[in-house]
Amino acid sequence: MAIFPTxxxxxxxxxxxxxxxxSPWPPSINLHSPRGLDLVKREGGPIRQIFxxxxxxxxxxxxxxxxxxxxxxxxxxxxxxxxxxxxxxxxPKWWSGDQKxxxxxxxxxxxxxxxxxxxxxxxxxxxxxxxxxxxxxxxxVIWAGGNDAGFFKVLDxxxxxxxxPFASDCATAIKNALETIHKPEFKDLFLQTYSxxxxxxxxxxxxxxxxxxxxxWFFNAETDDCDDSQFCFWNSYCGEKMTKERRRSINDLTNxxxxxxxxxxxxxxxxxxxxxxxxxxxxxxxxxxxxxxCEKGSKEPxxxxxxxxxxxxxxxxVAPDGTLYDNLPSWPNATAAVGAASLPDAADCENKINxxxxxxxxxxxxxxxxxxxxKNPALTLDDSRYPExxxxxYAAAAYGRIFHPKSKGHAGVKDLIMxxxxxxxxxxxxxxxxxxxxxxxxxx
Numbered sequence: 513m514a515i516f517p518t519x520x521x522x523x524x525x526x527x528x529x530x531x532x533x534x535s536p537w538p539p540s541i542n543l544h545s546p547r548g549l550d551l552v553k554r555e556g557g558p559i560r561q562i563f564x565x566x567x568x569x570x571x572x573x574x575x576x577x578x579x580x581x582x583x584x585x586x587x588x589x590x591x592x593x594x595x596x597x598x599x600x601x602x603x604p605k606w607w608s609g610d611q612k613x614x615x616x617x618x619x620x621x622x623x624x625x626x627x628x629x630x631x632x633x634x635x636x637x638x639x640x641x642x643x644x645x646x647x648x649x650x651x652x653v654i655w656a657g658g659n660d661a662g663f664f665k666v667l668d669x670x671x672x673x674x675x676x677p678f679a680s681d682c683a684t685a686i687k688n689a690l691e692t693i694h695k696p697e698f699k700d701l702f703l704q705t706y707s708x709x710x711x712x713x714x715x716x717x718x719x720x721x722x723x724x725x726x727x728x729w730f731f732n733a734e735t736d737d738c739d740d741s742q743f744c745f746w747n748s749y750c751g752e753k754m755t756k757e758r759r760r761s762i763n764d765l766t767n768x769x770x771x772x773x774x775x776x777x778x779x780x781x782x783x784x785x786x787x788x789x790x791x792x793x794x795x796x797x798x799x800x801x802x803x804x805x806c807e808k809g810s811k812e813p814x815x816x817x818x819x820x821x822x823x824x825x826x827x828x829x830v831a832p833d834g835t836l837y838d839n840l841p842s843w844p845n846a847t848a849a850v851g852a853a854s855l856p857d858a859a860d861c862e863n864k865i866n867x868x869x870x871x872x873x874x875x876x877x878x879x880x881x882x883x884x885x886x887k888n889p890a891l892t893l894d895d896s897r898y899p900e901x902x903x904x905x906y907a908a909a910a911y912g913r914i915f916h917p918k919s920k921g922h923a924g925v926k927d928l929i930m931x932x933x934x935x936x937x938x939x940x941x942x943x944x945x946x947x948x949x950x951x952x953x954x955x956x
Contacts, residue, residue: 562613563606564649565597566627566640566709567656569872570727571618573598575823575913576922577831577839580616589619590872590912594832594919596725597653599926606930617643620912621872623659624701629708641705645712652709653929655725660701661769662689664876667915670762671743671751672825674911675880676891682752686761693768702776710780710789720789723929724777726770728800730822730915731759738806743813743824744894746884754806770795792932799924800917821921823913832923840910858886874912 565571573580573595580591580598592598600606601614617640625631629641637643644652662685668674669685680688692698706722713720731738733756744750752758774793781791803821805812814820815827818836823829829839861879864871871879884891917925 562615562647562649563600563651563653564615564644564647565595565600565618566644566652566654567618567725568622568659569620569912569916570658570725571595571597571653571655572620573618573919573922574620574872574874574916575829575839576917576919577829590874591616591618591620592919592922594829594922596655596922596925596929599832599923600653600929603926603930606933615644615647615649618655621659621870621875622656623870624656624705625660626870627656627705628701629712641708641712644709648714649720651721651723652713653723653725654705654709655727656705657702657769657773658727659870659872660698661693661765663915664873665689666762666765667873668876668880669751670758671754672745672877672914673749673751674745674877674884676746676749676884676888678880678884679749682758682761686765689765690768693765693772699772699776702773703780706777706780706791707783710784710791713789718788722777722789722791723932724773724791724793725925726773726793726795726797727766728796728804728917728921729763729766730805731763732802732804732806732808733759733763735806735808737808737810738812741806741812745825745881747892747894749891750894754812759806792935794925794928794932796925796928799921799928803921821918821924823916823918825910825914830918830920832919834920855882855885858882872912873914873916874910877911877914 569590572589573592574590576592577594577598578592579587580593580595581587595618597614597616597618601612606612619640622640627640629639629645631639633639665680666682666685666689669680670682673679706724709722710720713722731754736756738754738759739756741754742750742752743754777791777793784791800821803819805820805822805824807819810817810820813824815824816836818830818834821830828836830836855878856875861882863869864879865883
């Protein structure tokens with residue numbers, strides 16, 4: 513199934529919001545069209561700063577807080593209001609003027625390739641790079657690349673085995689992901705996206721900054737507490753034991769993706785030296801220090817652990833203030849029971865899996881579960897490890913957010929971005945005169 517919203521969904525509930533500084537959290541939101549003219553001509557005076565939140569489900573903040581803008585219907589992009597973008601939007605120190613706007617175009621399941629401006633529309637929605645180009649933004653934050661690397665297949669083969677007897681083993685899943693990452697064209701995907709963003713940027717304040725986020729490690733790989741742990745989804749099939757070697761190999765895979773992200777961002781940054789366009793690369797690991805899976809004293813799976821800033825199955829969120837709370841019921845369709853009636857068509861799913869179709873984590877998991885149940889209807893959930901499974905068989909929202917940051921993790925990433933702003937760099941030259949570009953962001 514397609515991962516991008518339709519035009520009607522964009523116009524009814526997407527991207528752009530303005531509020532006065534100092535508004536309470538969660539903020540009230542006024543919706544506006546995502547088109548450029550509405551961005552630069554607004555009642556109340558000129559806009560001093562707007563930014564875009566771009567990328568995949570990490571950027572969208574699936575499961576973090578409530579669904580973005582509290583839409584009455586399900587948001588196909590699964591954006592959370594306590595995502596890093598939502599928390600930046602509510603951060604007064606992020607803004608330089610008395611109004612603020614966010615172009616929230618990140619979408620769960622998005623791949624870097626699909627973000628490129630010349631890629632075809634999906635359900636009437638332009639690629640993110642093209643959507644970005646219509647706005648005269650002063651900053652953009654991008655968190656993307658995990659779907660292109662095949663993170664879900666690693667998660668399935670090494671941790672949950674949603675695909676049961678059909679899942680790849682962990683070593684094969686990691687080997688396949690590394691082969692993808694080490695291909696030159698993988699780096700080219702990032703080079704093109706970062707270049708398109710920088711080329712299209714026309715800031716209304718002094719400087720445009722692209723904040724490139726790298727991925728955090730999921731595990732503490734040095735403790736003994738998880739050496740015998742398994743994250744079982746089915747009674748009959750479990751992921752492999754989370755030995756130190758296994759955890760290190762998954763963390764090393766994250767390092768490999770981050771190396772490509774850093775290399776590509778550095779190359780594009782060098783091309784814009786001496787201009788008013790800057791790239792800052794953010795290592796997100798400090799936001800999760802001592803708050804990962806398999807920390808000392810944590811026997812996994814350990815749902816509802818307030819000290820783990822990543823989601824697992826049947827888990828509660830950790831709010832930005834550190835409190836543990838159950839936010840899943842606030843997400844549309846979150847309480848659908850696991851079973852044939854609530855899952856996508858197995859035959860359609862098998863075609864999508866075989867063709868490597870674009871899907872977010874929740875869609876990947878639901879499709880694999882559907883295929884497994886169609887071929888093995890007697891299989892049951894492992895509710896011994898997940899005691900809430902029988903009473904809370906959460907569907908897409910629960911599956912889609914596993915191994916994604918909780919709200920507290922997003923808060924830490926937001927703080928790292930704010931710290932990067934304080935990192936003083938030599939002042940750039942003044943931006944070109946306003947009359948060098950038109951109001952839609954294109955050069956004359």
